[in-house]
Amino acid sequence: MTLFEAIVFGIIQGITEFLPVSSTAHIVITQLVFGYTFPGLAFEIYLHMASVLAVIMYFWKDLWSVIQGFFKFIIYRSKEDKVPFFFGVYILIATFITGVLGMLLSDFIADAMKTPALIAASLTVTGLALIFIERFHRLGHRDESSMNGLDAVIVGLGQTIAVIPGISRSGATLVASLLMGLNRDTAVRYSFLLAIPVILGSSILALDEFSAGMLNYIGPFNLFISFIVCFFFSLLGIIWLINFLKKSKLIYFAIYCFIVAILVYTLIDPSTVMDV
Template sequence: MTWIEALIFGVVQGITEFLPISSTAHIVIVQLMFGYSFPGLSFEIFLHLASVLAVLLYFWKDMWEVLQGFFRYIAHRDNKDRTKFFFGVYILTATVITGGLGAVLSDTIGEGLKSPYVIGSALILTGFALVFIERFHRTGRKQEKDMTFLDAVIVGLGQTLAVFPGISRSGATLVVGLLRGLDKDTAVRYSFLLAIPVILGSTVLGVSDFTMEMVTYVTVPNLILSFVVTFIFSMLGIIWLIDFLKKSKLIYFAIYCFAAGILVMIFIDPSVVVEV
């Protein structure tokens, strides 16, 4: 791998991780463009660590408040900590559902669903979901204090769909959260905080894939470069998305997903299957 390719992988992973356009799909597309097939999930998981580091640094105050309120409520049952306690429960609930069902689906969907044709179709499906939530669904008013256990269960189920390459994790949680009546700020914040345990959990499960074969394949300098670039662009993506959604609409992401999905199906050999 050249340093330019490592740079491109970092930029693509960083930008797409938190936008509702599927980072997995874009990493696969870049692999196909460069002709790479990484050993296991090691490189992708490595880049995800840089993304989750960006989320942790950006939302550390939010995470700290949730953790403090969660454990204070357990210890003292103070009503002022009740909202934070249940918000923590909702994060754990969605994470457990995603982890459990995601593991089952990953073992059963088969490699055929990782083809360019399926990835393109999933991107288009993501686009339709974004159009629906933007054009045909009235924005809700539920905030953190108004959430329910059922909201967490359904968002967790929606997040599980991201096991299919081309279905955006952030897009799925955002769309399902809005369908459940969350206001946009709460849905976006919940989606970002859910990314932390999900990505960290997948990293723990994928530790066995971290081998010297991957390090040799990519090289240490390129691993460092791609990690730093992924972190920087993940942070920029978080800041930009939060600001963008305050002023603009999800329809622009839908248009991008339609275009990307169609291009993938037209220009990439449909017989190709990539390990992701």
């Protein structure tokens, strides 16, 4: 891998990880543009770690509040710690559902399904879901103090669907959260905080993918630069998305998904089996 390619992959992964446009689809498209195939999933997981580090850094106060409140409520049963305790429980419930079902479903997603047609169809589904939640569903007003176990289950199931190549994880969790009547700020915060255990958990399960071969194949310096670039653009993507959603609509992401879906379906050989 050249330094230029390492930088491009870092930018693509970072900027698309938390936008509702499917980072997996964009990484696959970038691979095809460069005619490049990763040796296993190690490099993608490595970049995901840079993205989750960006989330932890940006939301560290929220994360610490949830962790602190979670354990303080267990110990002291104080009323002021009840909301962060249950918010932490709902993060754990959604993560558990995603982890268990994700591992089961991943066995059924055969290589034959990882095609341009599937990627295009999945991006289209993501776009349609974003339009539905924006145009045909009344905006909710519930915050984390009124969340319940059903919210966590539905969001966990929505997040599980993102194992399908082209379905956006952030898009699925946002749509599911808004569908359950959460307000936009709570839905965005819940989606971002859910990314931390999900990405960390999948990375731990895939530790056997890491090897000296990956280091030699990509190069130590390229790995370092791609990590820094991915971290920076992940942080940029988080800040931009939060500010964007305060004054704009999800429908613009839907239009973007449709455009990418058309490009994938028309410009990439349909017989190509994508490595995702």
